[in-house]
Amino acid sequence: MTEPARTRRIRGISGVCRDCAAGFTGPVIGRCTNCNSPRLVWHDEIDRLTVAHLDCDAFYAAVEKRDNPELANRPVIIGGGQRGVVATACYIARTYGVHSAQPMFKARQACPDAVIISPDMAKYSAVSGQVRQLMESWTPLIQPLSIDEAFLDLSGTERLHGKCAAQSLVTLA
Template sequence: MVDSATILHIDLDAFFVAMELLRRPELRGLPVVVGYLGPRGVVATASYEARRYGIHSAMPTLRARRLCPTAIFLPPDFTYYAPASRRFHAILREFTPAVETVSIDEAYLDVAGCEPLFGPPAAIAATIRSRIRDQIGITASVGIATNRLVAKVASDAAKPDGLLHIPPGQEAAFLAPRPLRDLPGVGRRTAEILHGLGIATIGELAALPATILEAKLGRHGRELQQRARGIAPGGVIAHPPGRRSISREHTYQRDEPSRERLLATLHRQAEHIAEDLARQERSARTVILKLRFPPFETLTRSITPGRQLILPQDLYTAAVTLFEAAWNEHGRQPVRLIGLGVTGLTERARQLALGETVAPAALQQTIIALRQRFGEHTIRRAAELPPPPPQQP
C-alpha cells in the first residue's frame, strides 16, 4: 500500500549556528547566539545550549545577553551561509521537482510518485538527512504527514536531528497533547484569548464548539479549529530554481500604532515589488505578509489569489486582506516591523480581464520612470510623511 503521507517539511537545525560551528568547532557545546548586539538587534538563531536559558529566535539580543551573560554572540555572515543553503535546496530537487522553498534553511516537498525511484517517504527523508550531513556537515529534522501544517509541527517536534512520520488518520491525535503555540496560526494574542477560555492544548481547541471560537476570534476561529484537527487545505507550491521570491521590509524607529501609516508602508512596498517584477518581466502567485510586534513576536501570513500578480494594486489588495486579519488578531497592537513579499515567480503571460484597461500598468511605468530620474522620494503618499511637530500654545 502506498503511503498517502507524502508531504515532507525539512528544516536545518539552528542553521546559522551550525554553520558557525563548522568553522569554530571549539564553540561546540557552548551557548552560541547569532545576532547583532544593539538596541534593535534580534536573535537570528541560538544553539540548543543557549535555548536552555530561554533564548529563542526574534528575541532582542540585549535580553538574550541578560538571560545568559556567558553566551557567545556572533554577527550573521550571510555570504558564508548562502552556498550551504544552495546546496541544501539542490539536494532536495534531486528527489522531486515539487519543492517549495520557505526560507534559506527550510522547505516543503511532495514526494508522491517518487517511491519507485527512491522508496517510501520515510526512506526518502532518511536519505536526504544523510546527504545533508555528509555534504554540508550539519543536521536537519524532517516531519512527514498528509499536509503541510502537520508536517511542519512534526519537524519541530523532531528537533534536533530527528525524523517524525505521522501516518494518515493520526493527525488530530498527534496534535492533541501539544501546547497551543505549537499550532501555526496561533500567535501570542490568540493564545491569551484561548487561555482565557481555559484552553491550553491543541486538542482542547479542536474540541471547543465552533460558535464559541467564532464569537471570540471571528472567521479565524473556525479556521483554527480545522487546523487543530489536522485539516489544512493546500499542497506544496513548487518554485522553479533561481530567484524564488522578492520582498521588502521596514523596521520603525518607534513601534508604529497608526493603521494609515502601516498601510502606506505596505503600499510603497507593493510598488517596489511590482517594479522588481516589471524589471524581471515576471509575475507572482503568492503574497506574503510579515509583521513583528513588541516584544519581537513575528508572524507571517500568505495568500494565493489564483491569478498572476503583476500590478502594485493587486499586491496591495492582497496585502491589506492579510494585514487586517493579522492586526485584528493581535489586538491592533503597534507594529515594530512590517514586510511584504511575493513567491511563485513565473514568466509574464497575463491577459486583461473583462473591462480592464492598460491605464494602471501605464501609471506604474510612469512612477518608476520618475523615481529613477528624480529620486526615490519624488512621489510619496501623504500618510508616509512624518507627522507635523506639535504646535506650541
C-alpha cells in the same frame, strides 16, 4: 497493471527509524532492530505520506557550529549589537531562555557565556543552496519557504529510490 516488485516491497510499513531509515511492520516496538535507536516514527499511513516539510532549525547557528567545531558544546547566539535582536540561537543557548527576535541585551543577560556571532548572510545563502541541491537530488517538486525551509513533494520517488517517501526523507535529513 501490477505494481513493480520494488514498490510492493515498500508498501505496508507502519514505522520508520529516524536514524537509519529502516522500515517496520507489525506491532509498535521501542527500538530499531537495525541500529537500536529509540527514534522511531509510527503512523498507520506512513508508507503513503508523500509531502514533507523540511526546516533546518537554528540554521545559522548550525552552520557556524559546522564550520567551527570548537563551538560544538557552547551556547551560540547569532545576532549583534546591544540594540539588535537575536536572529537565532542554538539549542544550548535556548536552554538559558534565549530565543529568536529577543533583544540582544536580554539574551546576553540570560546567557552571559554565549558566543555571539554576527550574521554572515552570504555564507548562509551558500549553504542554503547546497541544501537545496540535496533536496533536488530527491525530487524536483520543491516549494521554498525561506532560506532554510521548504515543502517537498516526494510522490513517485519510491520508484526512483526504492524506499517510501518517509524513508527517503530520513535519508535526506
